[in-house]
Amino acid sequence: MCGIAGFVHLDPSAMPPAETRLSWLTAMTRALRHRGPDGDGHILEGPAALGHRRLSIIDLSTGGQPMADASDLAVVSFNGEIYNFREIRRDLTTKGYIFRTNSDTEVIVNAWLDKGPDCLDLFEGMFAFALWDKRSRTLFAARDRFGKKPFVYTLQKGVFAFASEITALRTLPFMEFSVATQALARFLSYEYVPTPQSIYKQVHKLRPGHYLLLRDGNITTAPYWDMPPPDPDTGQNEDELCERLRLLLAQAVKRRLVSDVPLGVFLSGGIDSSTVAAFMAGMSSRVKTFSIGFTEKSYDESAYARAVAKRFATDHHERILSAAECGGLLPGIVARFDEPMADPSIVPTYLLSKVTREKVTVALGGDGPDELFAGYEYFVGFNLAERYLRLPRMLRKGLIEPIARRLPQSSGYVNPRAVARTFLAGAAAPRNLRVQTWLSAFSPEAQLSLWRHPDREFLAPDSLYSPTTRLFDAFPADAPLAKVFYTFARQYMLDYILVKVDRCSMMHSLEVRAPFLDRDLAEFACRLPISMKLRGDKRKYLLKKAVADILPPEILSRPKRGFLIPAAMWLRGSLAPHMDELLGESHLKRQGLFDPKAVARLRAEHQDGTCDHRKELWTLLVLQLWLAEHNPGIA
Incomplete structure (x- = not known):
């Protein structure tokens, strides 16, 4: 895993x-030195x-890179692995x-010379x-099928520039970078900025499973792969599917x-990472595994x-760390992200990467099954909402919803009243926005009162959530x-889970690989009937059945929980x-983005227990920490 960067002048005479x-x-x-501390290379x-x-x-x-083919017809800068x-x-x-090295990089240039863009199907x-x-004076760029590795780009003043992180683009002295308030609004809802948009209005993210061609001053992007839809007729029974899996x-x-x-393995003790560890243990002697825990028992797994x-x-x-003390690491971690990202688990992911890098350079992780095999409670909630909406309106509005508003509050892992409120809001949303409504930190309605000068047209759900729809x-x-x-896979996993793992691991020059995102395995999972993933309220149905004889029973039966x-x-x-x-009045007034009274109300209601606003306040704080560090202009 490495860092790439570069640019092309559209007019060579300039x-x-x-x-x-x-x-x-x-x-x-x-x-990008943190992404690749072992060497650098440059070519004009x-x-x-x-x-x-x-x-x-x-x-x-x-x-070493950049690397050319033996005939010096093409040269590539590459981040990642071709297995x-x-x-x-x-x-x-x-x-x-002809091959002059034993690296996977040289395969890319020769495959391009042989097949052009179709080479991507090989990798x-x-x-x-x-x-x-060099022959056609064409730049060819690509990103893997699920977007595990980042690729950002911008076109300004006759120069096309690209990099692994926006931080590298911002070093170019002749380019301008400003944050659009629409990107901030999307962040406040999604807790990240959905691809292909970035936090900067001049920068784009290449979509996963896409390639880019820059030729004769024109940029084109196109897909080369996408997730296949479910096939209701697999032609195999459950036992055969388990064996295939x-x-x-x-x-x-x-x-x-x-x-x-x-190499080693990130081991949380959940089904996904435990499965990876189990299979790796069957192929390697004395596998190294890594985990972190907390001194506070309620957060320690x-x-x-x-x-x-x-x-x-x-x-x-x-x-084993103190959870109370780890919160102090957040500002420093947020400062190193090239875009704001409000996943609280960036802190333990950062720490786990640090611990792992002390012993190994590569770690296998368990990312992917929650999206591919239906591991999230949101999927159960989606079906539950369908059943809830079939209840008589009198029962819903006259009994269930008033009771939900009176459920107890809690600052623990689960807050009953907040859960009920969130479920009801999602159930009332259109199907194509139901899950995103549950995931959002700030709803469109909440943002209308948050901004000092709200863009009411953009904050309409159809506009704010258009990437999802x-x-x-x-x-x-x-x-x-x-x-x-x-x-879920094309947004939440892409821009939340995979970005978190990439940035936190790369801060420690650690490569993390995701076996569950293997192309053959992922396509198998995508084509499974829904009932093989979610059966009633049983999530990851087929995956659990396939590893039932491999993993300890207590791992199979434990409820899914991310980093607590x-x-x-x-x-x-x-x-x-x-x-x-x-988030104080004086800073917010100077900044001019958000209504100090609205923010003060959120803080007061959270502090006195009237309402649980931890998600909103966390997201708003992360944004402010990031803005304070990067100090971008806001357009």
């Missing part, structure tokens, strides 16, 4: 001297400039292509790359063990990880729940000074 361009390129790669080729920061994983001696590169290399060798891996074809899991894990440096480590005799490493409505499946699965984060505790404790400063 290029500055080579020394100037090289200094710009060097500044870009320097901003006509109007193109390609840079690279390397984290050495495969072919440690000859795998099946040896098979592709054998096929290309029989066609006469199994996680990747983002930019390739300059186990074979695909084994294949996916084995592919991700290709490395010339030590390290015992589950220890049980799995004992079952598979792993070399287990855990770090476009995905939902376009997916070619009849069942609404299948559309929910797809939208004491957000309410942090807001009242270590983060309180930041709340007072950044």
